[in-house]
Amino acid sequence: MADALIDSLSRVWLFNALAKDDLVRLSQRAKTRVYKPRETIVTKGDPATDFFVLLRGRAKVTAQGADGADTAINVMGPGEVFGEIGILDGQPRSATVTTLEECEMAVVDKRAFHGLLAASPPVAIKLLAVLAGRIRELTICVEDRTFLDVPARLAKQLLWLAGNHGTGSGARVRIELKLSQQELGDFIGATRESVNKNLRDWSRSGFIKHERDYLEILDLDALRAIAERR
Amino acid sequence: MADALIDSLSRVWLFNALAKDDLVRLSQRAKTRVYKPRETIVTKGDPATDFFVLLRGRAKVTAQGADGADTAINVMGPGEVFGEIGILDGQPRSATVTTLEECEMAVVDKRAFHGLLAASPPVAIKLLAVLAGRIRELTICVEDRTFLDVPARLAKQLLWLAGNHGTGSGARVRIELKLSQQELGDFIGATRESVNKNLRDWSRSGFIKHERDYLEILDLDALRAIAERR
Protein backbone atom coordinates (compact mmCIF):
# COMPACT_ATOMS: atom_id res chain seq x y z
CA MET A 1 0.00 0.00 0.00
CA ALA A 2 0.99 3.56 -0.67
CA ASP A 3 1.33 4.66 2.95
CA ALA A 4 4.23 2.31 3.51
CA LEU A 5 6.02 3.82 0.54
CA ILE A 6 5.41 7.35 1.76
CA ASP A 7 6.79 6.32 5.09
CA SER A 8 9.87 4.76 3.52
CA LEU A 9 10.54 7.75 1.31
CA SER A 10 10.16 10.20 4.17
CA ARG A 11 13.06 8.48 5.88
CA VAL A 12 15.36 8.98 2.91
CA TRP A 13 17.67 11.89 3.62
CA LEU A 14 17.24 13.39 0.18
CA PHE A 15 13.51 13.74 0.72
CA ASN A 16 13.21 14.62 4.36
CA ALA A 17 12.67 18.31 3.69
CA LEU A 18 9.67 17.54 1.50
CA ALA A 19 6.25 18.65 2.64
CA LYS A 20 3.69 15.90 3.11
CA ASP A 21 1.89 16.87 -0.09
CA ASP A 22 5.02 16.61 -2.20
CA LEU A 23 5.85 13.30 -0.61
CA VAL A 24 2.43 11.93 -1.46
CA ARG A 25 2.76 13.13 -5.02
CA LEU A 26 6.20 11.57 -5.32
CA SER A 27 5.01 8.28 -3.94
CA GLN A 28 2.19 8.24 -6.45
CA ARG A 29 4.64 8.63 -9.28
CA ALA A 30 7.03 6.03 -7.92
CA LYS A 31 6.79 2.29 -8.31
CA THR A 32 8.41 -0.10 -5.89
CA ARG A 33 10.15 -3.11 -7.22
CA VAL A 34 11.95 -6.03 -5.59
CA TYR A 35 15.13 -7.38 -7.13
CA LYS A 36 16.71 -10.73 -6.57
CA PRO A 37 20.28 -11.06 -5.27
CA ARG A 38 22.94 -10.62 -7.98
CA GLU A 39 20.52 -8.92 -10.32
CA THR A 40 21.75 -6.06 -12.49
CA ILE A 41 19.59 -2.97 -12.11
CA VAL A 42 21.24 -0.55 -14.48
CA THR A 43 23.92 -1.27 -17.05
CA LYS A 44 26.64 1.13 -18.06
CA GLY A 45 25.99 2.49 -21.53
CA ASP A 46 22.26 1.91 -21.52
CA PRO A 47 19.96 4.90 -21.91
CA ALA A 48 18.99 6.39 -18.56
CA THR A 49 15.27 6.30 -17.96
CA ASP A 50 14.77 5.93 -14.22
CA PHE A 51 15.98 7.16 -10.89
CA PHE A 52 16.21 4.72 -7.99
CA VAL A 53 15.88 4.92 -4.25
CA LEU A 54 17.28 1.94 -2.41
CA LEU A 55 14.79 1.08 0.33
CA ARG A 56 16.07 -2.29 1.46
CA GLY A 57 19.17 -4.38 0.79
CA ARG A 58 22.63 -3.58 -0.53
CA ALA A 59 23.91 -3.02 -4.04
CA LYS A 60 27.27 -2.33 -5.60
CA VAL A 61 28.27 0.17 -8.23
CA THR A 62 30.82 -1.00 -10.78
CA ALA A 63 32.62 0.43 -13.77
CA GLN A 64 33.72 -1.76 -16.63
CA GLY A 65 36.87 -2.07 -18.62
CA ALA A 66 37.16 -2.96 -22.30
CA ASP A 67 36.96 -6.72 -21.77
CA GLY A 68 34.60 -8.22 -19.24
CA ALA A 69 36.60 -7.02 -16.24
CA ASP A 70 34.94 -4.70 -13.83
CA THR A 71 35.89 -2.69 -10.81
CA ALA A 72 33.61 -1.74 -7.98
CA ILE A 73 33.31 1.86 -6.90
CA ASN A 74 30.80 1.81 -4.11
CA VAL A 75 28.48 -0.28 -1.99
CA MET A 76 25.14 1.32 -1.25
CA GLY A 77 22.70 0.59 1.53
CA PRO A 78 19.13 1.57 2.41
CA GLY A 79 18.33 5.26 2.03
CA GLU A 80 20.85 5.81 -0.73
CA VAL A 81 19.85 6.85 -4.22
CA PHE A 82 21.33 6.16 -7.63
CA GLY A 83 20.74 6.56 -11.32
CA GLU A 84 20.61 10.35 -11.18
CA ILE A 85 23.68 11.01 -13.31
CA GLY A 86 22.26 9.82 -16.61
CA ILE A 87 18.98 11.51 -15.85
CA LEU A 88 20.61 14.83 -15.08
CA ASP A 89 22.80 15.09 -18.14
CA GLY A 90 20.84 12.98 -20.59
CA GLN A 91 23.78 10.72 -21.30
CA PRO A 92 23.86 6.92 -21.07
CA ARG A 93 24.39 5.30 -17.68
CA SER A 94 27.85 6.01 -16.35
CA ALA A 95 28.16 2.80 -14.33
CA THR A 96 26.52 -0.52 -13.60
CA VAL A 97 24.56 -1.26 -10.43
CA THR A 98 24.07 -4.83 -9.23
CA THR A 99 22.31 -6.08 -6.11
CA LEU A 100 24.34 -7.98 -3.55
CA GLU A 101 21.26 -9.33 -1.79
CA GLU A 102 17.53 -9.02 -2.24
CA CYS A 103 16.71 -5.34 -2.66
CA GLU A 104 13.62 -3.23 -2.71
CA MET A 105 13.73 -0.03 -4.69
CA ALA A 106 11.48 2.91 -5.39
CA VAL A 107 11.69 3.68 -9.08
CA VAL A 108 10.97 7.16 -10.38
CA ASP A 109 10.89 7.88 -14.07
CA LYS A 110 12.82 10.68 -15.70
CA ARG A 111 9.89 13.04 -16.09
CA ALA A 112 8.71 12.64 -12.53
CA PHE A 113 12.27 13.14 -11.33
CA HIS A 114 12.70 16.37 -13.24
CA GLY A 115 9.27 17.47 -12.10
CA LEU A 116 10.29 16.87 -8.51
CA LEU A 117 13.46 18.91 -8.91
CA ALA A 118 11.62 21.77 -10.55
CA ALA A 119 8.84 21.74 -7.99
CA SER A 120 10.99 21.40 -4.95
CA PRO A 121 14.20 23.42 -4.83
CA PRO A 122 15.21 22.02 -1.44
CA VAL A 123 15.45 18.57 -3.02
CA ALA A 124 17.68 19.96 -5.76
CA ILE A 125 19.92 21.56 -3.13
CA LYS A 126 20.11 18.33 -1.18
CA LEU A 127 20.85 16.40 -4.32
CA LEU A 128 23.73 18.76 -4.95
CA ALA A 129 25.14 17.73 -1.59
CA VAL A 130 24.67 14.06 -2.48
CA LEU A 131 26.59 14.54 -5.71
CA ALA A 132 29.29 16.48 -3.90
CA GLY A 133 29.70 13.47 -1.62
CA ARG A 134 30.02 11.15 -4.60
CA ILE A 135 32.69 13.38 -6.10
CA ARG A 136 34.58 13.26 -2.83
CA GLU A 137 34.42 9.48 -2.72
CA LEU A 138 35.54 9.13 -6.30
CA THR A 139 38.42 11.54 -5.75
CA ILE A 140 39.57 9.44 -2.82
CA CYS A 141 39.16 6.35 -4.99
CA VAL A 142 41.49 7.80 -7.60
CA GLU A 143 43.98 8.77 -4.92
CA ASP A 144 43.95 5.33 -3.40
CA ARG A 145 44.46 3.57 -6.70
CA THR A 146 47.30 5.90 -7.49
CA PHE A 147 49.22 6.02 -4.23
CA LEU A 148 48.36 2.92 -2.25
CA ASP A 149 49.69 -0.58 -2.89
CA VAL A 150 47.47 -3.64 -2.87
CA PRO A 151 47.74 -4.49 0.85
CA ALA A 152 46.94 -0.90 1.80
CA ARG A 153 43.96 -0.76 -0.53
CA LEU A 154 42.66 -4.08 0.74
CA ALA A 155 43.05 -3.08 4.37
CA LYS A 156 41.28 0.17 3.68
CA GLN A 157 38.46 -1.63 1.92
CA LEU A 158 38.00 -4.02 4.82
CA LEU A 159 37.94 -1.16 7.27
CA TRP A 160 35.40 0.63 5.12
CA LEU A 161 33.22 -2.46 4.94
CA ALA A 162 33.59 -2.92 8.68
CA GLY A 163 32.55 0.65 9.33
CA ASN A 164 29.68 0.78 6.89
CA HIS A 165 28.37 -2.72 6.70
CA GLY A 166 29.90 -4.52 9.66
CA THR A 167 28.47 -5.62 12.99
CA GLY A 168 29.97 -5.51 16.45
CA SER A 169 32.32 -2.89 17.78
CA GLY A 170 35.41 -2.42 19.85
CA ALA A 171 38.30 -4.57 18.76
CA ARG A 172 36.29 -7.24 16.98
CA VAL A 173 34.19 -6.32 13.97
CA ARG A 174 32.41 -8.89 11.91
CA ILE A 175 31.62 -8.49 8.23
CA GLU A 176 29.10 -10.85 6.68
CA LEU A 177 30.74 -11.25 3.34
CA LYS A 178 28.41 -11.22 0.42
CA LEU A 179 31.54 -10.75 -1.63
CA SER A 180 33.81 -13.40 -3.10
CA GLN A 181 37.55 -12.81 -3.08
CA GLN A 182 37.22 -12.10 -6.77
CA GLU A 183 34.75 -9.31 -6.08
CA LEU A 184 36.86 -8.01 -3.24
CA GLY A 185 39.68 -7.83 -5.73
CA ASP A 186 37.47 -5.97 -8.17
CA PHE A 187 36.82 -3.40 -5.49
CA ILE A 188 40.42 -2.53 -5.01
CA GLY A 189 41.65 -3.17 -8.52
CA ALA A 190 43.63 -6.30 -7.72
CA THR A 191 43.51 -9.97 -8.59
CA ARG A 192 41.78 -12.69 -6.67
CA GLU A 193 45.16 -14.24 -5.92
CA SER A 194 46.54 -11.08 -4.36
CA VAL A 195 43.51 -10.74 -2.16
CA ASN A 196 43.83 -14.33 -1.09
CA LYS A 197 47.51 -13.98 -0.30
CA ASN A 198 47.03 -10.92 1.86
CA LEU A 199 44.06 -12.34 3.74
CA ARG A 200 46.08 -15.46 4.40
CA ASP A 201 49.05 -13.45 5.67
CA TRP A 202 46.84 -11.41 7.95
CA SER A 203 45.09 -14.50 9.22
CA ARG A 204 48.44 -16.00 10.13
CA SER A 205 49.44 -12.77 11.85
CA GLY A 206 46.18 -12.85 13.79
CA PHE A 207 44.89 -9.55 12.42
CA ILE A 208 41.79 -11.13 10.99
CA LYS A 209 39.90 -14.39 10.99
CA HIS A 210 38.22 -15.34 7.78
CA GLU A 211 35.94 -18.15 6.90
CA ARG A 212 33.97 -18.80 3.79
CA ASP A 213 31.10 -16.43 4.45
CA TYR A 214 32.27 -13.97 7.04
CA LEU A 215 35.37 -12.08 7.99
CA GLU A 216 36.23 -10.83 11.41
CA ILE A 217 38.70 -8.09 12.12
CA LEU A 218 40.59 -8.91 15.30
CA ASP A 219 43.15 -6.13 15.23
CA LEU A 220 41.73 -2.91 13.81
CA ASP A 221 44.88 -0.96 14.55
CA ALA A 222 47.08 -3.36 12.63
CA LEU A 223 44.87 -2.98 9.57
CA ARG A 224 44.78 0.79 10.00
CA ALA A 225 48.56 0.85 10.04
CA ILE A 226 48.68 -1.13 6.81
CA ALA A 227 46.05 1.06 5.19
CA GLU A 228 47.80 4.26 6.11
CA ARG A 229 51.36 3.50 5.20
CA ARG A 230 52.16 4.52 1.69
CA MET B 1 34.32 47.87 -14.39
CA ALA B 2 31.29 45.84 -13.48
CA ASP B 3 29.81 45.65 -16.99
CA ALA B 4 32.73 43.62 -18.21
CA LEU B 5 32.20 41.15 -15.41
CA ILE B 6 28.51 40.86 -16.14
CA ASP B 7 29.39 40.19 -19.72
CA SER B 8 31.93 37.52 -18.80
CA LEU B 9 29.58 35.81 -16.40
CA SER B 10 26.74 35.77 -18.89
CA ARG B 11 28.88 33.69 -21.17
CA VAL B 12 29.47 31.04 -18.53
CA TRP B 13 27.22 28.09 -19.27
CA LEU B 14 26.16 27.68 -15.66
CA PHE B 15 24.74 31.20 -15.59
CA ASN B 16 23.30 31.61 -19.04
CA ALA B 17 19.74 31.00 -17.91
CA LEU B 18 19.99 33.84 -15.41
CA ALA B 19 17.85 36.92 -15.91
CA LYS B 20 19.68 40.18 -16.31
CA ASP B 21 18.75 41.26 -12.78
CA ASP B 22 20.14 38.14 -11.21
CA LEU B 23 23.27 38.47 -13.24
CA VAL B 24 23.78 42.02 -12.06
CA ARG B 25 23.24 40.98 -8.48
CA LEU B 26 25.68 38.12 -8.85
CA SER B 27 28.32 40.35 -10.39
CA GLN B 28 27.95 42.77 -7.51
CA ARG B 29 28.65 40.03 -5.03
CA ALA B 30 31.58 38.65 -7.00
CA LYS B 31 35.14 39.91 -6.98
CA THR B 32 37.51 39.31 -9.82
CA ARG B 33 41.04 38.35 -9.07
CA VAL B 34 44.06 37.66 -11.25
CA TYR B 35 46.42 34.83 -10.34
CA LYS B 36 49.96 34.33 -11.47
CA PRO B 37 51.03 31.17 -13.27
CA ARG B 38 51.71 28.22 -10.93
CA GLU B 39 49.78 29.80 -8.12
CA THR B 40 47.69 27.58 -5.86
CA ILE B 41 44.11 28.80 -5.60
CA VAL B 42 42.60 26.28 -3.24
CA THR B 43 44.37 23.65 -1.19
CA LYS B 44 42.96 20.26 -0.33
CA GLY B 45 41.98 20.09 3.32
CA ASP B 46 41.51 23.83 3.78
CA PRO B 47 38.11 25.13 4.82
CA ALA B 48 35.95 25.99 1.81
CA THR B 49 34.95 29.62 1.74
CA ASP B 50 34.65 30.61 -1.91
CA PHE B 51 33.33 29.46 -5.22
CA PHE B 52 35.31 30.27 -8.37
CA VAL B 53 34.49 30.94 -11.99
CA LEU B 54 37.45 30.66 -14.30
CA LEU B 55 37.21 33.56 -16.73
CA ARG B 56 40.62 33.43 -18.39
CA GLY B 57 43.52 30.99 -18.40
CA ARG B 58 43.88 27.33 -17.51
CA ALA B 59 44.18 25.58 -14.18
CA LYS B 60 44.65 22.01 -13.05
CA VAL B 61 42.90 20.05 -10.33
CA THR B 62 45.07 17.68 -8.32
CA ALA B 63 44.61 15.21 -5.48
CA GLN B 64 47.41 14.49 -3.06
CA GLY B 65 48.83 11.34 -1.60
CA ALA B 66 50.29 10.91 1.86
CA ASP B 67 53.72 12.27 1.00
CA GLY B 68 54.15 15.24 -1.29
CA ALA B 69 53.15 13.31 -4.42
CA ASP B 70 50.13 14.49 -6.30
CA THR B 71 48.05 13.34 -9.20
CA ALA B 72 46.12 15.56 -11.55
CA ILE B 73 42.46 14.92 -12.19
CA ASN B 74 41.44 17.63 -14.58
CA VAL B 75 42.51 20.66 -16.57
CA MET B 76 40.00 23.47 -16.63
CA GLY B 77 39.63 26.30 -19.09
CA PRO B 78 37.62 29.53 -19.35
CA GLY B 79 33.94 29.17 -18.47
CA GLU B 80 34.47 26.33 -16.07
CA VAL B 81 33.72 26.60 -12.38
CA PHE B 82 35.26 25.00 -9.31
CA GLY B 83 35.24 25.05 -5.55
CA GLU B 84 31.59 24.11 -5.25
CA ILE B 85 32.08 20.77 -3.54
CA GLY B 86 33.31 22.10 -0.22
CA ILE B 87 30.69 24.84 -0.30
CA LEU B 88 27.87 22.42 -0.95
CA ASP B 89 28.64 19.92 1.76
CA GLY B 90 30.46 22.12 4.24
CA GLN B 91 33.52 19.88 4.28
CA PRO B 92 37.12 20.92 3.63
CA ARG B 93 38.32 21.26 0.07
CA SER B 94 38.40 17.90 -1.67
CA ALA B 95 41.24 18.75 -4.04
CA THR B 96 43.86 21.33 -4.87
CA VAL B 97 43.59 23.76 -7.79
CA THR B 98 46.69 25.37 -9.29
CA THR B 99 46.97 27.75 -12.22
CA LEU B 100 48.95 26.63 -15.22
CA GLU B 101 49.16 30.14 -16.67
CA GLU B 102 47.93 33.56 -15.66
CA CYS B 103 44.27 33.24 -14.75
CA GLU B 104 41.42 35.58 -14.04
CA MET B 105 38.69 34.35 -11.76
CA ALA B 106 35.41 35.58 -10.44
CA VAL B 107 35.24 34.75 -6.75
CA VAL B 108 31.90 34.31 -5.01
CA ASP B 109 31.72 33.75 -1.28
CA LYS B 110 29.80 30.94 0.33
CA ARG B 111 26.83 33.03 1.37
CA ALA B 112 26.38 34.66 -2.00
CA PHE B 113 26.69 31.25 -3.64
CA HIS B 114 24.02 29.72 -1.47
CA GLY B 115 21.88 32.78 -2.00
CA LEU B 116 22.21 32.38 -5.72
CA LEU B 117 21.18 28.72 -5.57
CA ALA B 118 18.19 29.49 -3.40
CA ALA B 119 17.11 32.43 -5.52
CA SER B 120 17.59 30.80 -8.86
CA PRO B 121 16.50 27.18 -9.19
CA PRO B 122 17.63 26.96 -12.82
CA VAL B 123 21.20 27.56 -11.68
CA ALA B 124 20.87 24.75 -9.17
CA ILE B 125 19.59 22.45 -11.89
CA LYS B 126 22.44 23.38 -14.19
CA LEU B 127 24.93 22.90 -11.40
CA LEU B 128 23.53 19.40 -10.95
CA ALA B 129 24.41 18.71 -14.56
CA VAL B 130 27.91 20.11 -14.02
CA LEU B 131 28.43 17.81 -11.06
CA ALA B 132 27.04 14.88 -13.02
CA GLY B 133 29.68 15.59 -15.64
CA ARG B 134 32.41 15.63 -13.02
CA ILE B 135 31.24 12.28 -11.67
CA ARG B 136 31.38 10.87 -15.16
CA GLU B 137 34.93 12.12 -15.66
CA LEU B 138 36.07 10.76 -12.33
CA THR B 139 34.49 7.40 -13.04
CA ILE B 140 36.37 7.21 -16.29
CA CYS B 141 39.51 8.26 -14.46
CA VAL B 142 39.13 5.33 -12.06
CA GLU B 143 38.50 2.97 -14.95
CA ASP B 144 41.54 4.16 -16.82
CA ARG B 145 43.84 3.83 -13.83
CA THR B 146 42.50 0.36 -13.22
CA PHE B 147 42.43 -1.15 -16.67
CA LEU B 148 44.86 0.77 -18.85
CA ASP B 149 48.64 0.46 -18.79
CA VAL B 150 50.95 3.46 -18.79
CA PRO B 151 51.31 3.87 -22.57
CA ALA B 152 47.54 3.71 -23.03
CA ARG B 153 46.93 6.23 -20.29
CA LEU B 154 49.56 8.57 -21.68
CA ALA B 155 48.22 8.32 -25.22
CA LYS B 156 44.73 8.98 -23.95
CA GLN B 157 45.93 11.99 -21.98
CA LEU B 158 47.70 13.44 -25.01
CA LEU B 159 44.60 12.94 -27.13
CA TRP B 160 42.51 14.62 -24.48
CA LEU B 161 44.89 17.54 -24.27
CA ALA B 162 44.92 17.75 -28.06
CA GLY B 163 41.15 17.79 -28.19
CA ASN B 164 40.56 20.21 -25.36
CA HIS B 165 43.58 22.42 -25.34
CA GLY B 166 45.28 21.84 -28.66
CA THR B 167 45.48 23.89 -31.83
CA GLY B 168 45.29 22.84 -35.44
CA SER B 169 43.25 19.98 -36.77
CA GLY B 170 43.35 17.13 -39.25
CA ALA B 171 46.34 14.88 -38.83
CA ARG B 172 48.60 17.37 -37.05
CA VAL B 173 47.57 18.74 -33.70
CA ARG B 174 49.83 20.95 -31.66
CA ILE B 175 49.74 21.17 -27.89
CA GLU B 176 51.51 24.08 -26.24
CA LEU B 177 52.83 22.26 -23.24
CA LYS B 178 52.57 24.14 -20.03
CA LEU B 179 53.23 20.81 -18.41
CA SER B 180 56.59 19.25 -17.57
CA GLN B 181 57.06 15.53 -18.07
CA GLN B 182 56.80 15.22 -14.32
CA GLU B 183 53.37 16.85 -14.38
CA LEU B 184 52.30 14.78 -17.33
CA GLY B 185 53.24 11.76 -15.26
CA ASP B 186 51.20 13.07 -12.36
CA PHE B 187 48.20 13.25 -14.65
CA ILE B 188 48.27 9.61 -15.54
CA GLY B 189 49.71 8.25 -12.32
CA ALA B 190 53.11 7.34 -13.69
CA THR B 191 56.69 8.41 -13.18
CA ARG B 192 58.55 11.07 -15.11
CA GLU B 193 60.84 8.38 -16.49
CA SER B 194 57.99 6.32 -17.90
CA VAL B 195 56.55 9.37 -19.61
CA ASN B 196 59.91 10.20 -21.08
CA LYS B 197 60.46 6.69 -22.35
CA ASN B 198 57.11 6.51 -24.09
CA LEU B 199 57.39 9.94 -25.65
CA ARG B 200 60.83 8.99 -26.92
CA ASP B 201 59.54 5.73 -28.39
CA TRP B 202 56.69 7.51 -30.11
CA SER B 203 58.99 10.20 -31.40
CA ARG B 204 61.19 7.54 -32.96
CA SER B 205 58.14 5.86 -34.47
CA GLY B 206 57.06 9.20 -35.92
CA PHE B 207 53.76 9.32 -34.05
CA ILE B 208 54.63 12.57 -32.33
CA LYS B 209 57.21 15.29 -32.37
CA HIS B 210 58.10 16.80 -29.07
CA GLU B 211 60.29 19.69 -28.15
CA ARG B 212 60.82 21.41 -24.89
CA ASP B 213 57.68 23.53 -24.89
CA TYR B 214 55.31 22.00 -27.35
CA LEU B 215 54.21 18.61 -28.55
CA GLU B 216 52.77 17.81 -31.92
CA ILE B 217 50.74 14.75 -32.70
CA LEU B 218 51.59 13.54 -36.19
CA ASP B 219 49.63 10.32 -36.22
CA LEU B 220 46.38 10.59 -34.30
CA ASP B 221 45.28 7.11 -35.27
CA ALA B 222 48.42 5.50 -33.96
CA LEU B 223 47.87 7.13 -30.58
CA ARG B 224 44.21 6.18 -30.61
CA ALA B 225 45.15 2.59 -31.19
CA ILE B 226 47.52 2.68 -28.24
CA ALA B 227 44.96 4.38 -26.03
CA GLU B 228 42.24 1.92 -26.87
CA ARG B 229 44.00 -1.38 -26.59
CA ARG B 230 43.73 -2.86 -23.17
Place this chain on the structure above:
DNA sequence: GCTTTCCTATGAACTGCTTCACAGACGCAG
Protein backbone atom coordinates in the same frame (compact mmCIF):
# COMPACT_ATOMS: atom_id res chain seq x y z
C1' DG C 1 79.68 36.17 -17.47
C1' DC C 2 79.27 32.18 -14.29
C1' DT C 3 76.78 29.22 -11.11
C1' DT C 4 72.77 27.08 -9.50
C1' DT C 5 68.67 24.87 -10.36
C1' DC C 6 65.31 22.67 -12.90
C1' DC C 7 64.09 19.69 -16.62
C1' DT C 8 65.14 16.07 -19.89
C1' DA C 9 67.51 11.83 -21.16
C1' DT C 10 68.80 7.03 -20.54
C1' DG C 11 70.05 2.68 -18.81
C1' DA C 12 70.55 -0.95 -14.95
C1' DA C 13 68.65 -3.12 -11.10
C1' DC C 14 64.80 -4.25 -8.48
C1' DT C 15 60.13 -5.63 -7.22
C1' DG C 16 55.16 -5.86 -6.51
C1' DC C 17 51.76 -7.72 -8.81
C1' DT C 18 49.90 -10.37 -12.36
C1' DT C 19 49.56 -14.48 -15.03
C1' DC C 20 49.53 -19.20 -15.26
C1' DA C 21 48.94 -23.68 -13.59
C1' DC C 22 47.05 -26.88 -10.66
C1' DA C 23 44.71 -28.78 -6.45
C1' DG C 24 41.43 -29.09 -3.07
C1' DA C 25 36.84 -27.65 -0.83
C1' DC C 26 32.20 -26.60 -0.80
C1' DG C 27 27.54 -26.61 -2.41
C1' DC C 28 24.07 -27.67 -5.47
C1' DA C 29 21.40 -30.52 -9.13
C1' DG C 30 20.09 -34.72 -10.46
Place this chain on the structure above:
DNA sequence: CTGCGTCTGTGAAGCAGTTCATAGGAAAGC
Protein backbone atom coordinates in the same frame (compact mmCIF):
# COMPACT_ATOMS: atom_id res chain seq x y z
C1' DC D 1 25.74 -40.34 -3.52
C1' DT D 2 27.90 -38.49 -7.50
C1' DG D 3 29.32 -35.19 -10.64
C1' DC D 4 29.95 -30.39 -11.99
C1' DG D 5 30.61 -25.64 -11.29
C1' DT D 6 32.18 -22.11 -8.48
C1' DC D 7 35.21 -20.49 -4.98
C1' DT D 8 39.54 -20.80 -2.31
C1' DG D 9 44.47 -21.96 -1.74
C1' DT D 10 49.30 -21.86 -3.24
C1' DG D 11 53.50 -21.66 -5.71
C1' DA D 12 56.49 -20.61 -9.99
C1' DA D 13 57.50 -17.58 -13.62
C1' DG D 14 57.21 -13.33 -16.01
C1' DC D 15 56.90 -8.51 -16.61
C1' DA D 16 55.47 -3.68 -16.41
C1' DG D 17 56.80 -0.04 -14.21
C1' DT D 18 59.38 1.98 -10.44
C1' DT D 19 63.59 3.26 -8.22
C1' DC D 20 68.18 4.55 -8.50
C1' DA D 21 72.11 6.54 -10.53
C1' DT D 22 74.22 9.59 -13.59
C1' DA D 23 74.72 13.03 -17.23
C1' DG D 24 73.69 16.78 -20.25
C1' DG D 25 71.14 20.96 -21.58
C1' DA D 26 68.22 25.08 -20.82
C1' DA D 27 66.89 28.73 -18.10
C1' DA D 28 67.30 31.75 -14.26
C1' DG D 29 69.58 34.19 -10.60
C1' DC D 30 73.48 37.07 -9.15
